[in-house]
Amino acid sequence: MQEVYQHFRKEEQPFIDSAQSWITQAEETYTPYLTDFLDPRQQYILEMLVGKKGEIHVQFYGGYEAAERKRAIICPEYFSPAQSDFEMELTEVVYPSKFVSLTHGKILGTLIGTGMKRELFGDILSDGTRWQFLLASNIASYVHAQVTKIGKVSVRLESRTYTDLITPIDDWTIVHDTVSSLRLDTVIAAIYNISRQRAKELVSSGKVKLNWSVFERPDFELGLLDIVSIRGYGRIQIRAIEGKSKKDKWRVEFGVLYK
Incomplete structure (x- = not known):
């Protein structure tokens, strides 16, 4: 190993x-x-x-x-x-959208609050008004029964067929940039045009998530397909690492979501 x-x-x-x-089990059985x-x-x-x-x-x-x-x-x-072999179900959050709004964070927090682990839920999607999410089909009926409120908003969870899948807003911007290193604070500072010190503070104060978990090491080296979420700023994904420039900087393709 x-x-x-x-x-x-x-x-x-x-x-x-x-x-x-998992691989061994698939090979042996x-x-x-x-x-x-x-x-x-x-x-x-x-x-x-x-x-x-x-x-x-x-x-x-x-x-x-x-x-x-x-x-x-x-x-x-x-x-x-x-x-069908992937055993997942599409669910829509039915709520009074004319009067209140929901957020990705509130929906995710509520789903985790049912006692189910994050790994049993897929993407949470929105077209700006409607909200849907994917989850493992074997927990769908339990989660539907448990969730009647998201924050203070009364909701109802309903199964949908894949023909009802909304087209999510895709605000990812592709950015080609060079960075002196792939350190977490260096990348945040470069993408959002803030100082390294400010980027360090964001990380050390728990406002940054790496692959959906709070991460507090500013010197951490990012790798291919990592996703960084920065509260108040947006999200960054390392789409491709394209090698070094003549000035010994990393050439990187980023996907960026601006808040």
């Missing part, structure tokens, strides 16, 4: 161990293995681990083409998963 670990971060070792056990929802970085790691094993492959699906969070099926080469 050490030779595998060296290609990834120390913090990612528990996920690597889990992923290796020669049957498909379905994971929970994975973030883009986890999908990348799993794809690298499966690699070119020959006898098994991995497929991802998150409910729609541009989904961030996806479930994976690790399966023998002969098996070609159907959408």
